[in-house]
Amino acid sequence: MAAATIETSALTRSYGEICALKPIDLLVPEGEWLSVMGHSGSGKSTLMNLVGGLDRPSGGALKVGGKDLLALSEDGLARFRREYVGIIFQQHHLVPYLSAVENVMLAQYFHSTPDEAEARNALERVGLGHRLKNRPGELSGGEQQRVCIARAIINSPKLLLGDEPTGNLDHKSTMMVMELLKELRAEERFTVVMVTHNQEVAAWGDRTIYLDDGVLVREERTRC
Amino acid sequence: MLALKLLPQLLAWTATALLLLRAFSGRRLATAYAAGAGFLGGTAALAVVPGALLYDMVRGFLGAAFLLLWGVSVVVLYQSNRREGASGVRFLNRAPLCGAVALVCGLIAGATCACRLGSGAAGQLLTPLLLAVAGCALVAAALYAERLLSPRITVTPAGLLAALVALALFASSFLIRVDLFAPLSMKVMKGTHDFVHQFMESVLIPDHIFVRQVVWGYIGIFFSKDVGFWGGMVIWFTPVCLLLLAIRLQRLPKVSHIRQGAQRRQVIARAIKERNLRLAVPGFALAVLIAAAYQSQHPTVEYWDPKPLQLTANAAGEIFIPRKGEVNLEDGKLHKYLFKQGEREARFFVLMAPNGKLTVDLDACAICKPDGYGQTEGTLICYYCKTLIPLETIGMTGGCNPVPVQFADTPDGVRLNAASLLNSWGQTIQSTTRPKEGGK
Ligand SMILES: Nc1ncnc2c1ncn2[C@@H]1O[C@H](COP(=O)(O)OP(=O)(O)O)[C@@H](O)[C@H]1O
Ligand SMILES: [Mg+2]
Numbered sequence: 001m002a003a004a005t006i007e008t009s010a011l012t013r014s015y016g017e018i019c020a021l022k023p024i025d026l027l028v029p030e031g032e033w034l035s036v037m038g039h040s041g042s043g044k045s046t047l048m049n050l051v052g053g054l055d056r057p058s059g060g061a062l063k064v065g066g067k068d069l070l071a072l073s074e075d076g077l078a079r080f081r082r083e084y085v086g087i088i089f090q091q092h093h094l095v096p097y098l099s100a101v102e103n104v105m106l107a108q109y110f111h112s113t114p115d116e117a118e119a120r121n122a123l124e125r126v127g128l129g130h131r132l133k134n135r136p137g138e139l140s141g142g143e144q145q146r147v148c149i150a151r152a153i154i155n156s157p158k159l160l161l162g163d164e165p166t167g168n169l170d171h172k173s174t175m176m177v178m179e180l181l182k183e184l185r186a187e188e189r190f191t192v193v194m195v196t197h198n199q200e201v202a203a204w205g206d207r208t209i210y211l212d213d214g215v216l217v218r219e220e221r222t223r224c
Numbered sequence: 225m226l227a228l229k230l231l232p233q234l235l236a237w238t239a240t241a242l243l244l245l246r247a248f249s250g251r252r253l254a255t256a257y258a259a260g261a262g263f264l265g266g267t268a269a270l271a272v273v274p275g276a277l278l279y280d281m282v283r284g285f286l287g288a289a290f291l292l293l294w295g296v297s298v299v300v301l302y303q304s305n306r307r308e309g310a311s312g313v314r315f316l317n318r319a320p321l322c323g324a325v326a327l328v329c330g331l332i333a334g335a336t337c338a339c340r341l342g343s344g345a346a347g348q349l350l351t352p353l354l355l356a357v358a359g360c361a362l363v364a365a366a367l368y369a370e371r372l373l374s375p376r377i378t379v380t381p382a383g384l385l386a387a388l389v390a391l392a393l394f395a396s397s398f399l400i401r402v403d404l405f406a407p408l409s410m411k412v413m414k415g416t417h418d419f420v421h422q423f424m425e426s427v428l429i430p431d432h433i434f435v436r437q438v439v440w441g442y443i444g445i446f447f448s449k450d451v452g453f454w455g456g457m458v459i460w461f462t463p464v465c466l467l468l469l470a471i472r473l474q475r476l477p478k479v480s481h482i483r484q485g486a487q488r489r490q491v492i493a494r495a496i497k498e499r500n501l502r503l504a505v506p507g508f509a510l511a512v513l514i515a516a517a518y519q520s521q522h523p524t525v526e527y528w529d530p531k532p533l534q535l536t537a538n539a540a541g542e543i544f545i546p547r548k549g550e551v552n553l554e555d556g557k558l559h560k561y562l563f564k565q566g567e568r569e570a571r572f573f574v575l576m577a578p579n580g581k582l583t584v585d586l587d588a589c590a591i592c593k594p595d596g597y598g599q600t601e602g603t604l605i606c607y608y609c610k611t612l613i614p615l616e617t618i619g620m621t622g623g624c625n626p627v628p629v630q631f632a633d634t635p636d637g638v639r640l641n642a643a644s645l646l647n648s649w650g651q652t653i654q655s656t657t658r659p660k661e662g663g664k
Binding site for chain 2 (some may be wrong): 083109111112113114115118121153154156
């Protein structure tokens with residue numbers, strides 16, 4: 001069996017009285033594509049934020065890429081986010097007054113140092129070679145999400161997290177984005193964890209887990 | 225009071241010790257001992273070496289160190305496009321080298337502090353002793369503080385040299401007799417004047433009317449006082465700027481063999497960060513040099529600058545100044561007088577030289593505009609060209625020395641002839657107040 005990319009045991013996260021994530025045990029092997037489904041407020045985003053190092057757990061153990069995230073300092077956690085994870089959100093979080101290529105270069109800058117040729121190259125890979133200089137407002141929802149994908153993969157993450165990345169897209173754009181992610185994963189061999197409400201989107205993964213009120217209630221293999 | 229007077233020197237000494245300890249981090253203790261011993265030796269020099277010689281030694285050494293820095297900076301710039309930047313770091317941790325460098329730095333710092341105390345402290349025991357103790361205590365403090373300094377700040381040999389020289393120059397810039405910047409700019413000024421003069425006379429006498437106008441229009445620049453200042457600035461800052469440039473020009477590592485973009489960028493980012501950190505020490509040296517030049521331009525030394533007392537002559541045309549009258553002529557201080565007769569006037573001073581003989585001289589020399597002299601730190605200073613004239617040489621002619629006046633040294637006082645005084649003043653002033661570029 002491949003090494004575990006994500007390994008949690010009795011992982012919890014509570015906001016005061018509210019327990020957003022009940023003790024949860026999860027193991028995601030390297031290279032897997034895991035889909036996460038569940039109702040609104042079931043703790044999917046909470047789980048993603050913990051795994052991506054955006055948030056700290058209330059209890060339990062959490063290892064990502066062999067690193068114990070609870071033991072990392074703030075600096076260490078920031079470094080982990082920079083070098084290990086790429087994240088795509090439903091809201092694209094692109095800087096509105098920067099062009100597509102500049103948005104990607106910004107991610108390079110925070111990681112190490114910008115390299116425009118490489119940023120262009122990444123946008124060409126997601127099929128936006130002709131929209132390099134456009135600002136997010138001048139792009140369609142699907143195109144914006146593809147800029148986000150270029151931005152998420154520019155620093156060669158080992159783990160790609162998606163929090164409802166296709167939630168705002170129509171069917172055609174959704175399929176284009178999914179196709180793109182599949183291609184990129186085949187080339188870059190990153191692990192994928194993707195939250196979605198869409199059964200069809202979830203089916204692109206190797207396995208789907210279902211959360212309900214912060215509890216992992218069910219999981220099923222999509223294909224072998 | 226004393227601590228305040230020595231504060232800049234002691235601060236510079238602490239920074240010097242910190243730098244030495246960081247540069248020779250492999251041999252911290254040996255470095256600290258050598259530095260402390262050097263400082264003790266430098267302080268002790270006050271008792272052993274006669275005053276004037278001590279000043280000359282310190283200044284001579286600073287000049288040599290500055291020249292060395294010039295040479296090193298040129299070599300470093302020449303080698304800057306090599307890939308391996310941190311060469312010579314291993315060489316820094318050889319025991320004899322750290323010991324020698326720390327010892328010399330200590331000697332210079334100690335001697336500078338001793339000079340600052342002045343020859344008045346030579347006879348005392350307590351003050352130099354206190355200074356020596358303070359110097360060693362600061363080394364101990366630096367030994368502790370160096371651990372708190374970010375471990376990422378590294379010191380290259382050239383950077384170390386630059387910072388050490390800058391700190392020594394800073395410490396000495398408070399002492400008019402060992403300061404290097406003022407005499408440097410003066411030398412530049414004189415050199416430029418001489419060169420332009422020679423060049424004009426021997427090579428290019430502008431005969432054509434247009435040529436003459438154009439040339440004379442610009443030549444004034446070379447005779448202005450600024451030329452010395454700016455020329456001095458260039459010579460002063462160039463070596464450190466060359467070092468900074470050399471670091472900036474260091475090539476980044478080869479990354480073309482790294483296939484993954486993120487990894488490639490990381491290697492480059494790390495190299496750039498390291499390069500910027502290497503700028504820290506020479507950058508610090510630059511800042512210190514700026515402070516030194518500023519200090520040199522705005523000396524804080526206490527001048528003895530008396531207001532000229534007005535005098536009259538008796539019916540026989542003789543001026544008489546009593547030895548112990550209103551002022552005590554024998555106190556070793558400059559006493560200025562102004563003699564007026566109708567339209568004519570003359571300014572002169574009476575001073576007892578260190579050999580115990582009274583001298584009377586014009587408050588002007590044969591070269592500079594008659595801005596006069598002040599007294600400081602065992603010298604007279606020409607207010608126009610900032611030349612220091614050791615008190616021992618007052619009464620001799622030549623250079624920027626004040627023009628001696630004939631007088632009779634009688635037991636009750638000094639007598640001079642009013643007419644010859646006025647004539648001597650008139651002649652001296654006539655040749656120096658005329659603007660130099662007056663050839664036009
Ligand atoms: N910052 C927060 N402060 C308080 N409660 C929060 C916060 N974030 C999320 N929650 C609560 O935690 C629960 C899980 O939220 P979330 O993980 O965002 O759900 P999902 O993404 O599955 O819709 C919800 O009940 C939500 O109200
Ligand atoms: Mg959510």
